[in-house]
Amino acid sequence: MFKIIKLTLLLFLAITVRTQAQHIEIIPQSNYTFGGKIHGRYGELKIQGSESYGISLDIVNKKTSFQIEYFYQPTTGNYRDYFNPDLNNQRSDLRISWYHVGVRQRFGTNEKVVPFAGASLGLTNFNLDSSPSRYNETALSFGLQTGTNIYLSDILGLRFHGRLNFPVQFNGFGFYAGTGGSGASASASAYFIQADLGAGLIFRLAN
Template sequence: MKKFILLAIASILTNLVSAQRVEVTPTFGYTFSGTVKGYYGTYDVQNAMLYGAKLDVEFIDLTYFELSYRRNDPTLEYITSSQIHKEANTGTAHYMAGVLRELNNGTFRPYGVINLGLTRYWDKGDSDFRKWFFSTEFAIGTKIFITDNLGFRFQASVTTPWDFDGGGIYWGIGGGSSANLTFGVPIAHWDLSGGIIISLPD
């Protein structure tokens, strides 16, 4: 998958020379994750603010190659069946590449996105936990341009990490005299985001 990302970057950079339009969009928003009930208790990946950026390069009319990066820092909370709470500070990042298709080229430009890429999870505490997953992203949104080179972008998306070994995000939470516990979370990340589009001159 890393090779796929590198090939996608190379393809976009090649198309920059002949691109009809190039857009850079810093983004900011909010991620809704979820709660999963396990055998020993409940695991809650809490909602969190997100930030990132997108690069879009038009290669045919209304169709763009897109590269995107976004990150958030959710708290992972584990609640045992006896209502004991444990928490871990974590990080989540998505590295995606794909295609954005606009419906028209007016002031308001609704669009859809299909992306593939990698999702990375890590523990920001004492453990050295790191895990990568292949991920897919589907999104809809709209662009609103106030000039030819400046506008706003609003998007709703869902990103799903895939574990082909059967499971999800494996994390360990320990403490006290209890043994460490691991769990799998088949979880989707639902994002609402917005940003300012800066379109480079043709």
């Protein structure tokens, strides 16, 4: 699955850069991603807020930019069982990785200060290390974002942004923490929302 996604992203990048880009922006970023809860049939997994890190590649064409974005959140998950209190407060390492492509609309006429808003679609991978067992799940996800680019020169700038991220699943989803044999499982829906705030350093390259 990830090989197909990577090949699709590379093809998307090659075609867009060649045919549309006025310039390209590479944006490493640091964020704070707020926590959330996955509510399941038997319990819930509470995701702790933590720092996250990522990189965005924006292909800019006049008032529109196409983006390829990855960011990673190392955090913990606390499991609470609805029916068995002995299984509560199980704490496990949780790593969340987001792989998205999207479109941003750029606003304003000031070339130095450029607000933007956009949407993205991709995959989110959840890796829960509840030793001695581990759980790895990949879900379809989409996101909404807004922010502002502030250009300090022709090649350097700053980005400030906020995002809402929505993992979505269609074929069932489950988390199992500890050795109790119970866990959280969710039906097909958007089962939780994560928000983050962050800043990045823009490196702008001419096409």
